[in-house]
Amino acid sequence: MESVIVAIDGPSGTGKSSTSKAVAAKLGLSYLDTGAQYRAITWWMISNGIDANDADAVADAAGKPVIVSGTDPSRPTITVDGVDASGPIRTEEVTSRVSAVSAVPEVRALITELQRSIARGAAGGIVVEGRDIGTTVLPDADLKIFLTASPEARAARRSGELKGADVRATREALVKRDAADSSRKTSPLAKAGDAVEVDTTELTLDQVIECVVTLVEERRSATEGTEKRAGAK
Ligand SMILES: Nc1ncnc2c1ncn2[C@@H]1O[C@H](COP(=O)(O)OP(=O)(O)O)[C@@H](O)[C@H]1O
Numbered sequence: 001m002e003s004v005i006v007a008i009d010g011p012s013g014t015g016k017s018s019t020s021k022a023v024a025a026k027l028g029l030s031y032l033d034t035g036a037q038y039r040a041i042t043w044w045m046i047s048n049g050i051d052a053n054d055a056d057a058v059a060d061a062a063g064k065p066v067i068v069s070g071t072d073p074s075r076p077t078i079t080v081d082g083v084d085a086s087g088p089i090r091t092e093e094v095t096s097r098v099s100a101v102s103a104v105p106e107v108r109a110l111i112t113e114l115q116r117s118i119a120r121g122a123a124g125g126i127v128v129e130g131r132d133i134g135t136t137v138l139p140d141a142d143l144k145i146f147l148t149a150s151p152e153a154r155a156a157r158r159s160g161e162l163k164g165a166d167v168r169a170t171r172e173a174l175v176k177r178d179a180a181d182s183s184r185k186t187s188p189l190a191k192a193g194d195a196v197e198v199d200t201t202e203l204t205l206d207q208v209i210e211c212v213v214t215l216v217e218e219r220r221s222a223t224e225g226t227e228k229r230a231g232a233k
């Protein structure tokens with residue numbers, strides 16, 4: 001297989017970003033954080049005075065910001081209208097509004113198209129992480145992984161990142177965001193039927209990375225075997 005497309009989905013704090021970046025770096029693949037794109041469009045809406053809960057206003061403005069994602073796993077970047085957005089997209093304000101903005105079908109249609117064109121352009125292969133990559137964005141991905149972990153483990157990981165954050169409040173915010181992401185009409189957070197589910201609750205990050213690298217390598221050698229047999233016919 002010349003290039004491999006890996007889709008990694010799952011709720012917040014399951015280890016998607018850390019795992020995807022490390023796997024891409026180890027295997028020489030590109031990397032795309034689709035959550036960062038939804039965060040970027042949400043940041044633009046807030047900066048331009050558009051109410052995230054006003055779906056019509058969000059839909060009308062969705063085509064205005066120009067979002068560009070850099071796909072080097074050792075240095076992922078994101079800009080909005082040429083401005084570095086990597087810091088501002090991680091604020092509490094963006095986190096609390098991103099589910100509303102990302103539920104708007106016009107937003108999803110635009111961002112999904114952007115994601116597909118980035119994946120098509122990644123000649124050596126790519127790891128794409130998000131919520132609907134295996135189900136909607138790249139249903140023909142070579143390998144689909146669905147990461148899970150208990151809400152307690154996920155909240156502990158997240159509050160470890162946000163220094164001083166209360167674990168209970170973090171857990172509540174996270175469960176609320178998962179519920180919104182899983183229940184929206186357009187392309188909800190869901191496990192694809194053919195995805196491999198990995199429960200990371202009791203695993204270290206290194207173990208999760210190793211597990212996914214092994215799955216990619218297995219998939220690659222299985223496909224190469226099939227390609228060789230087809231070529232020999
Ligand atoms: N298996 C794991 N065990 C412990 N901590 C982890 C594990 N996987 C990820 N983390 C940590 O949890 C936090 C959230 O991980 P991240 O990759 O951002 O998750 P997601 O992208 O799914 O929201 C990070 O600080 C990361 O280092």
Ligand SMILES: Nc1ccn([C@@H]2O[C@H](COP(=O)(O)OP(=O)(O)O)[C@@H](O)[C@H]2O)c(=O)n1
Nearest residue numbers: 012013034035036038098099102130131132
């Ligand atoms: N493919 C995706 C990725 C993210 N999202 C939305 O973007 C939000 C932020 O995603 P993220 O991956 O940055 O979230 P974290 O789990 O890293 O906090 C999610 O809560 C979803 O609302 C989405 O709808 N579809």
